[in-house]
Amino acid sequence: MKKSMKFFGIIAVVVVIGFLAGCTTTNLKSNLAGEYNMIPKIAGKDFNVIGLVSVSATEKTVVTPLHLTKDITGERVTFDLLLQEAKKLYPDVSDIINVRIDRVDQSKRSVFDFFTGYDRTIQYFGNALAVKYTTALEEVRDPLKGKTGQLPDGESGGGLLGALGGLFDGLLGK
Numbered sequence: 001m002k003k004s005m006k007f008f009g010i011i012a013v014v015v016v017i018g019f020l021a022g023c024t025t026t027n028l029k030s031n032l033a034g035e036y037n038m039i040p041k042i043a044g045k046d047f048n049v050i051g052l053v054s055v056s057a058t059e060k061t062v063v064t065p066l067h068l069t070k071d072i073t074g075e076r077v078t079f080d081l082l083l084q085e086a087k088k089l090y091p092d093v094s095d096i097i098n099v100r101i102d103r104v105d106q107s108k109r110s111v112f113d114f115f116t117g118y119d120r121t122i123q124y125f126g127n128a129l130a131v132k133y134t135t136a137l138e139e140v141r142d143p144l145k146g147k148t149g150q151l152p153d154g155e156s157g158g159g160l161l162g163a164l165g166g167l168f169d170g171l172l173g174k
Helices: 002-022 079-089 159-172
Strands: 042-063 070-074 095-105 118-141
Touching: 042 079, 042 095, 079 095, 079 118
Parallel strands: none
Antiparallel strands: 042 070, 042 118, 095 118
16 A cells, blocks of 8 residues: 555656646747847838739649659749739739639549559649839837837746746745
């Protein structure tokens, strides 16, 4: 009986230490360590929609038996391809927004494709809005509304030591 109680006590201590080590809370609003989180305020831009840009492309892949060679022909629709098409259609375009690229796989696959080889045909469709920026808006929005502007002090450690330190500080009234 004493052995089972001792075993249960050891398991309970391990579980408590596991909870203390694994359940630390991070305040994400003040977690500003690193320069990548120091995002400046973003000025909005006013724009006029010039028109719709649509592009389609086909990519064909031929794979030989046992995947000895793979031949890819054609092209895919990319952001750059949509932007080039927008510049052809509308010479005074500033940018494209609301980009959507759809992919339709028109090929059929089987279990034996590795041994027999296969052909794959993929059709791509891309749409976007071509816009012309006019002026920057007067209002400026802050992307990090909860930001306090101060970096953490680094005194509170993470993991088991930080959890135990916080526990002892709470018990001692610090």
